[in-house]
Structure formats: C-alpha cells, structure tokens
Amino acid sequence: MTQTVYRCGHVAIMGPPNAGKSTLLNAFLGKKVTIVTPRAQTTRNQIMGILTNPAAQIIFMDTPGLTQMRGRLSKTMIQAVWQSLGQADVIMPVLDAHLYICRPEFLERDLAPAADALAGDNRPIIAVANKIDMFGNKSRMLPLLTRLQEIWPAAEIFPASALCKDGLQGLVCLVESRLPEGEAQYPADQLSISPLRFMAAEIIREKLFMRLREEVPYGVAVEVENWEENEEQGRTIIHAVIYVARPMYKAMVIGRGGGGIKEIGSEARREMIELIGGKVHLELWVKVRENWAEDPIFLHNMGFA
Template sequence: MSESPRSGAAEYRCGWVALAGPPNAGKSTLLNALLGQKVTIVTPKPQTTRNQIVGIFTDAEAQIIFMDTPGMAQLRGRLSKSMTQAVWQSLNQADVVLLVLDAHLYIRHPEFLERDLAPLGAAIAGDERPIIIAPNKVDLFADKSRMLPLLTRAHELWPRAEIFPISAQSGDGLGELRALIESRLPVGPAQFPEDQISTASLRFMAAEIIREKLFLSLHQEVPYGVAVDVESWQEDPERGLTVIHAVIYVARPMYKAMVIGKGGSGIKKIGSEARREIRELVGGKVHLELWVKVRENWTEDPAFLRELEQSSGGGGE
C-alpha cells in the first residue's frame, strides 16, 4: 500500500481513533461530517451500525483513521454479541478514544448517563491513552448553561478526559475537534494514500446503503430482523454499467410481505432510493436487482453471521 506523499512532513501524525458511545449518540453522523463525505449509513433508529466502519481523514499535518462502532447497549443475542465485539476490537486498536454522548438526552435524563456508559466507563477509567468526550447535539437547546451538570458529571467519571461539546448536525466545533484529535495522535507516517477515505469495499458500502433504505422505510422491530448480502457484482465496461444482485434476508415470514409492500411498492421504493445513491458511489450507471428471502432467526445463527461478515469485505473493489 502506497503512503501519502505528505507522510514525510516534519512531526506528521497518524493514528487510529475509536468512536464509541451509546446508540443514537450521533457517531455515524459525526464521522461523515468530520470526513466531509458519507462513508457510513445514518438513520434515526438505534443500532443502525453493526460493523466497525473505517473512515480516513488526511490533511497536511496528520492522517486520522476513524473507527465508527456499533452503539454500546445492554442487548442479548448473537448479533448483539458480535456488535459488542466490534466495539472492543476498535477500543483495543485505538490510539485515541473519542466518546460521543447524546447531550440532549443526558441533560433531560442525567440518571441515564452512568447506566448507559457503565461497561465502557469501567474499561477506559484507568486508560493512559488520550480520551476525548464529545457531548453531541448541543444545537438542540439554546441555553448552553444547561450543559454544566452534564459536563461536571462527565469530568467526575473521567477526570483525565478532555471534554469538547459539538454538534455533528450543524457542524459546531467540528474543525476544532478535528484539530484536537490530530494533536493527540502519535507521530508517524500516513498509513493510507491521501485520497482514500475508507477501507470498506464498494460491495459492502452498497449493501449498507440498501440496509439504510430498509431502516428508513420500515417501522418498529422489522429493521433489526433484516440483513443484506450482495451476492453478485459485475462490471460491464462497454455499457458503463454496474450490475448488482442483492438479497434482503428477513427473520420472519411476516416481514417479507412488509418489505415487498402492496403490489411491490415497498421494494421498488427501496431499490430506487438505493440505486440512486449507489450510482453516486460508483460514479456510473447501476442496475440493481433485489430479492427478499426468509431466513428465520438469522440473528442467532453464528454460521450465517460469519458469512455476512466475510462477504462484507470482498469483491466489487
């Protein structure tokens, strides 16, 4: 892998940063905003992120390798266990820990803070690595003095941490946060080319886009029983066309009808919205075929979960 030409700069910095925190704190929105480009899907529903997503920011002073992780939640089941493992893997790999909090939630319900962060807090309490706490969504309230109890409690829980309130949605404080992160990275050359923004394959990103549209279209518990696998990815250079065949797996027979919709309206809408975004991703025309299959209790099937994890990294660039 070639190095960035900037990696030879004096005191150039490069390192891995784990974005951790509870579900719906805004980690994925923050990552996309810090990169200035979408590399991970975002929905209003918790537990949208299921895998570690790597996003790479490079400038003249540093290269930051962000690891977006699933939200830490007290959930049961094999899928939840797999998601939790992705969090701990990222934390173990990180040079800097960036803990993202939903400031709007904890200002209204301060008692939730320790409940939500007990496992993570215990893990990083004595950590010697730089820890940055980013209370997010500060744009949702005008009176910033309401943040003082939250900031005070966060400091009590993590006295070594630097606390930096932000809004990933409005962009408040993001430039300063990025500069702070860069200053805390170890000195070293870039690990990726300067034009690379993610380690995810196009195949994986396409599957994630489809899953995002499913999350946005479906209601209640249905999205959590849905998985997407890109079974076939073919390039047709003569026609300038990418042909993608993907399967949407649902955990219950009743979900299949809900995904397809009346007269196929649901699956058509999902396909149309996903195709539009995948076209921007690949920079050309896309033919997308979607099928819906029932695979009962797939969230508890370790072999199937391994298959999904393996297929997410291969093919399609």
C-alpha cells in the same frame, strides 16, 4: 529551522446507540462512509474513515452502539467495539448531550459499559457531547459537563454538533495533537477501506431501516450476491438479497403491490450511482432466513466475526 512532525493514528468513536457516532464520522470526512438512521443499533460493524490533513492522518473507527444486548449478532457488534478499542491511540466517547440534559438519570446507566471499559486506561480520551444544536441555552450543559468530567477525570470534553458541523474543526485539531508521531498509513485521497459491495449492502440496509417500523429493521440483513461491471451496457449490475428473520417481515419489506421494495430500490440505486460514479442496475430479492441473527454460519458468511 524547526522540523514539523507528522502524526498518524487510530481513533475509536464509541458510545451509546443513537448518539451520532456515524454522523460525526461522515461530518469529519465531508463524505458518507457509514450509514445513519434515526434508529438505535444502526451500525453493526467497525467502519473506518480516513482523514488526511497537512499535519496528520486520522484513522477514525465508527463502532456499533454500546449497550446491554442479548444474542449472537449483538455479541459480534460488541466485539467490533472491543476490537476498535484495542486498536485505538485516542478514544472518543460520543453521547447525546440533549438526551442527558433532559434525562440526567439515564447518563450513568447508558455510559456504564464505556466507562467500565475505559477505567484505568491511560490513552487520551476526547469525549464529545453531541447534538448541542438541540438546545439554545448552552449553560444548560454545565451539570452534564461536570458529571462527565467526574466519570472521566482525565478526558477532554468537547461540546459539538455533528449534524450542523459545529465545533468539528477544533475537535480535529485536538485529535491531531493527541496522535502519536508517524507516517501516513493510507494514500491522501483514500477515505474508506470498506469494499464497494459492503457499502452498497449498507446503503440498502439504511433505506430499509428508514422505512420499516418497530422491531422489523433489526430482523433484516443485506448481502450483495453478485456485482458485475457490464462494459457493453456501460453500467454496474448489482444483485442483492434482503434476508428477513420472519416470514411476516417479507410482506412488510415488499409492501403493497411491491411499492415498498420498489422505493427502497430506487433510493438505494440513486445513492449507489453517486458511490460508484456510473450507471447502476439494482435488483433486490427478499428471502426468509428464520432467526438469522442467531445462526453462527450465516453471521460468519455475512462477515460478522
């Protein structure tokens, strides 16, 4: 009788901003563990998502978009990518195939940080050409796939759509086959290791990113200051602070007559009820913390390395 081996390992999902890395992780798990918005630079930390199958446990690591950025916050975001790369058994670069089919001249520039980081790396690379739902004629992809194979000669390149969950089953099978043998590191029903407080703060940040325009989202950070399980009232009471980097952003977040913050609060609350599985009372405050993204103590307190 042949003995089946169990596999377990870490997979770093990395690549340019807005490629669909976080969407892909949520799609793999069938559950939202990381936030998604149409804006670049949404993800700011390493976020783990665990997929346990009969033959393998895959510990995916979602990472911030890799691009040229200045500033302290950006540095911590890039560190989160390097840290994830360091932990990875399999590396999964993700890119927006539709973007590079339309604008092939951007490919080299956008992939340079990932390509440089992976040069000479002997670990398995599974590159995902994402967003294939955005074009009908799949043969349009051929020049892109050829170019990707030149950039990563040893990589296996996999077209997929994270949004439509197209190609993901095959992708998971391929990942599983490339993982090292080993026992599961987490219980089978555990999908995430993020604390609930962090997830709640991220949900609020997602709603802010969806609402705010231009550079304003990049000037916001969210902290859950207080979390109380009130047994008498049978609900969780959450107090969160939205920090804004400039006084003028405060009015933008609050909106006319407080309408903006009210909507952000009710959208976030709805999702938190799902997350926690019970009633939620959410209170939001907006505070000005000028230039917080350059303040090392603030960043440290907010959990950025």
